[in-house]
Amino acid sequence: xxxxxxxxxxxxxxxxxxxxxxxxxxxxxxxxxxxxxxxxxxxxxxxxxxxxxxxxxxxxxxxxxxxxxxxxxxxxxxxxxxxxxxxxxxxxxxxxxxxxxxxxxxxxxxxxxxxxxxxxxxxxxxxxxxxxxxxxxxxxxxxxxxxxxxxxxxxxxxxxxxxxxxxxxxxxxxxxxxxxxxxxxxxxxxxxxxxxxxxxxxxxxxxxxxxxxxxxxxxxxxxxxxxxxxxxxxxxxxxxxxxxxxxxxxxxxxxxxxxxxxxxxxxxxxxxxxxxxxxxxxxxxxxxxxxxxxxxxxxxxxxxxxxxxxxxxxxxxx
Amino acid sequence: xxxxxxxxxxxxxxxxxxxxxxxxxxxxxxxxxxxxxxxxxxxxxxxxxxxxxxxxxxxxxxxxxxxxxxxxxxxxxxxxxxxxxxxxxxxxxxxxxxxxxxxxxxxxxxxxxxxxxxxxxxxxxxxxxxxxxxxxxxxxxxxxxxxxxxxxxxxxxxxxxxxxxxxxxxxxxxxxxxxxxxxxxxxxxxxxxxxxxxxxxxxxxxxxxxxxxxxxxxxxxxxxxxxxxxxxxxxxxxxxxxxxxxxxxxxxxxxxxxxxxxxxxxxxxxxxxxxxxxxxxxxxxxxxxxxxxxxxxxxxxxxxxxxxxxxxxxxxxx
Numbered sequence: 001x002x003x004x005x006x007x008x009x010x011x012x013x014x015x016x017x018x019x020x021x022x023x024x025x026x027x028x029x030x031x032x033x034x035x036x037x038x039x040x041x042x043x044x045x046x047x048x049x050x051x052x053x054x055x056x057x058x059x060x061x062x063x064x065x066x067x068x069x070x071x072x073x074x075x076x077x078x079x080x081x082x083x084x085x086x087x088x089x090x091x092x093x094x095x096x097x098x099x100x101x102x103x104x105x106x107x108x109x110x111x112x113x114x115x116x117x118x119x120x121x122x123x124x125x126x127x128x129x130x131x132x133x134x135x136x137x138x139x140x141x142x143x144x145x146x147x148x149x150x151x152x153x154x155x156x157x158x159x160x161x162x163x164x165x166x167x168x169x170x171x172x173x174x175x176x177x178x179x180x181x182x183x184x185x186x187x188x189x190x191x192x193x194x195x196x197x198x199x200x201x202x203x204x205x206x207x208x209x210x211x212x213x214x215x216x217x218x219x220x221x222x223x224x225x226x227x228x229x230x231x232x233x234x235x236x237x238x239x240x241x242x243x244x245x246x247x248x249x250x251x252x253x254x255x256x257x258x259x260x261x262x263x264x265x266x267x268x269x270x271x272x273x274x275x276x277x278x279x280x281x282x283x284x285x286x287x288x289x290x291x292x293x294x295x296x297x298x299x300x301x302x303x304x305x306x307x308x309x310x311x312x313x314x315x316x317x318x
Numbered sequence: 319x320x321x322x323x324x325x326x327x328x329x330x331x332x333x334x335x336x337x338x339x340x341x342x343x344x345x346x347x348x349x350x351x352x353x354x355x356x357x358x359x360x361x362x363x364x365x366x367x368x369x370x371x372x373x374x375x376x377x378x379x380x381x382x383x384x385x386x387x388x389x390x391x392x393x394x395x396x397x398x399x400x401x402x403x404x405x406x407x408x409x410x411x412x413x414x415x416x417x418x419x420x421x422x423x424x425x426x427x428x429x430x431x432x433x434x435x436x437x438x439x440x441x442x443x444x445x446x447x448x449x450x451x452x453x454x455x456x457x458x459x460x461x462x463x464x465x466x467x468x469x470x471x472x473x474x475x476x477x478x479x480x481x482x483x484x485x486x487x488x489x490x491x492x493x494x495x496x497x498x499x500x501x502x503x504x505x506x507x508x509x510x511x512x513x514x515x516x517x518x519x520x521x522x523x524x525x526x527x528x529x530x531x532x533x534x535x536x537x538x539x540x541x542x543x544x545x546x547x548x549x550x551x552x553x554x555x556x557x558x559x560x561x562x563x564x565x566x567x568x569x570x571x572x573x574x575x576x577x578x579x580x581x582x583x584x585x586x587x588x589x590x591x592x593x594x595x596x597x598x599x600x601x602x603x604x605x606x607x608x609x610x611x612x613x614x615x616x617x618x619x620x621x622x623x624x625x626x627x628x629x630x631x632x633x634x635x636x
Contacts, residue, residue, distance in 0.1 A: 140458070186496055218473075247567060250567070307503060316321075
């Protein structure tokens with residue numbers, strides 16, 4: 001039917017990939033996205049290895065469609081996790097935050113398709129050279145971990161397109177059908193969406209966090225911890241403490257001290273809106289409702305089709 | 319021929335507006351853009367009132383096409399400048415950095431079309447209520463002065479579209495025909511481009527600055543002075559001094575002291591690449607060549623038409 005390189009690569013129906021987000025992307029979200037025609041990804045970043053195994057097995061029971069696992073390569077359990085992924089017969093892996101050379105070939109030799117997430121075209125070139133099957137280019141708008149260059153999606157997609165001909169997935173700031181078509185027009189083959197799936201009924205995010213995302217406006221998030229690892233957060237009490245410390249020139253050690261432990265779990269999974277870490281993208285300002293995954297994807301694709309029609313009939317023949 | 323609200327409003331051929339930038343946008347750039355079918359804007363922000371009068375008169379001699387003046391409303395000479403604009407028969411004014419209520423009706427009563435530049439949807443609503451003829455929504459990618467919310471163009475255009483039905487001009491990060499079509503798809507009627515015209519042959523930017531913009535890569539610019547007035551700059555020696563002071567928690571007074579006087583003129587107009595202030599957008603990373611305005615605009619429109627054709631024939635019927 002279609003000749004899209006990403007839907008062909010992953011054998012999915014729609015050019016929509018759900019970001020494998022910590023504390024939000026368990027088997028229920030993953031299987032719901034895959035069952036709705038997109039590609040669901042389990043977020044291994046917040047799971048003990050055996051918890052991940054359980055989520056893989058539950059996803060396999062809940063869907064016969066393709067799905068994958070996202071794993072940040074800097075995590076200490078990476079080796080164990082890769083072993084489980086191979087043992088459990090996962091066919092698609094998205095890697096991030098680390099060197100794509102380390103695992104790409106190892107996984108591909110087991111018949112696994114590998115995509116790697118980057119925030120700039122230099123890392124995109126490295127991913128290309130490592131032989132990944134696809135590149136995810138994620139802009140400054142994105143929630144969670146983010147690039148130091150602060151390059152936005154509108155710039156990043158054309159920049160990556162200039163240096164690599166690989167199948168390309170745009171990420172960061174995308175939650176609507178118009179944004180999907182816009183980024184495809186910039187050179188992406190498909191998109192990865194995170195925030196919009198955090199506020200799905202099936203995400204494992206705490207309902208308090210989902211409601212806070214729905215309430216978010218322009219300027220509700222900011223890019224914190226630029227000196228350590230940039231991460232986009234909602235400005236709650238914890239984040240304001242962090243931001244004030246940063247503005248006053250806190251050292252890395254002081255910031256790590258404020259950060260403390262288990263903030264992300266506390267915020268996103270346990271629903272502590274004041275002292276937890278609430279990672280979400282700028283596009284939260286456009287989200288208005290918690291919806292089932294199927295409705296989210298149907299709405300995106302409807303808007304995509306309508307905007308394609310509009311552009312085809314646009315009278316702007318300049 | 320076309321039914322575009324911005325080209326109709328300003329009686330221009332193409333949906334391209336050239337940003338009225340300090341030290342770069344004199345009569346030569348303005349008239350070249352207008353003569354090529356776009357809307358040229360004189361940048362009044364760096365001109366003494368009588369210098370502006372001279373540039374208006376020279377533009378009138380150099381083109382019979384519509385052109386305008388951009389004026390930041392917070393400048394002390396605003397009253398004098400508005401008087402000159404009215405006396406000299408300027409028909410289009412773009413205002414920024416101030417309250418759109420103050421001047422919109424005054425100018426419209428003299429038959430002048432007024433557009434106002436905003437960086438968030440709250441200010442867009444104020445501009446709408448002030449009765450402006452068009453809104454320019456400028457994202458985080460943009461060079462020069464910028465919004466505190468750091469909302470990127472990919473988010474800002476849909477957000478502004480939600481609260482206002484006014485003719486809408488997208489700005490920030492746009493320099494190519496694909497980016498033009500992408501932002502129109504998001505809800506803009508036209509675009510304003512700055513950086514790409516800085517590196518035109520006709521811009522009054524110093525050739526050293528133009529060459530520095532061509533050399534810029536991802537991460538070459540950053541958003542400085544967030545505590546005072548956020549502004550996007552190239553990281554040269556001056557900017558690094560500023561950035562280090564900011565990271566160490568400098569007070570506003572200390573930052574103003576580092577800033578000093580005449581930095582922008584020194585950098586952009588006099589070509590001091592180390593100690594001058596070099597305002598440019600993230601899209602500088604995509605710019606590769608100094609070109610005449612006509613070629614810049616022709617290349618953008620060619621890519622726009624090609625990408626329209628591609629989208630019309632795209633087989634992605636998901």
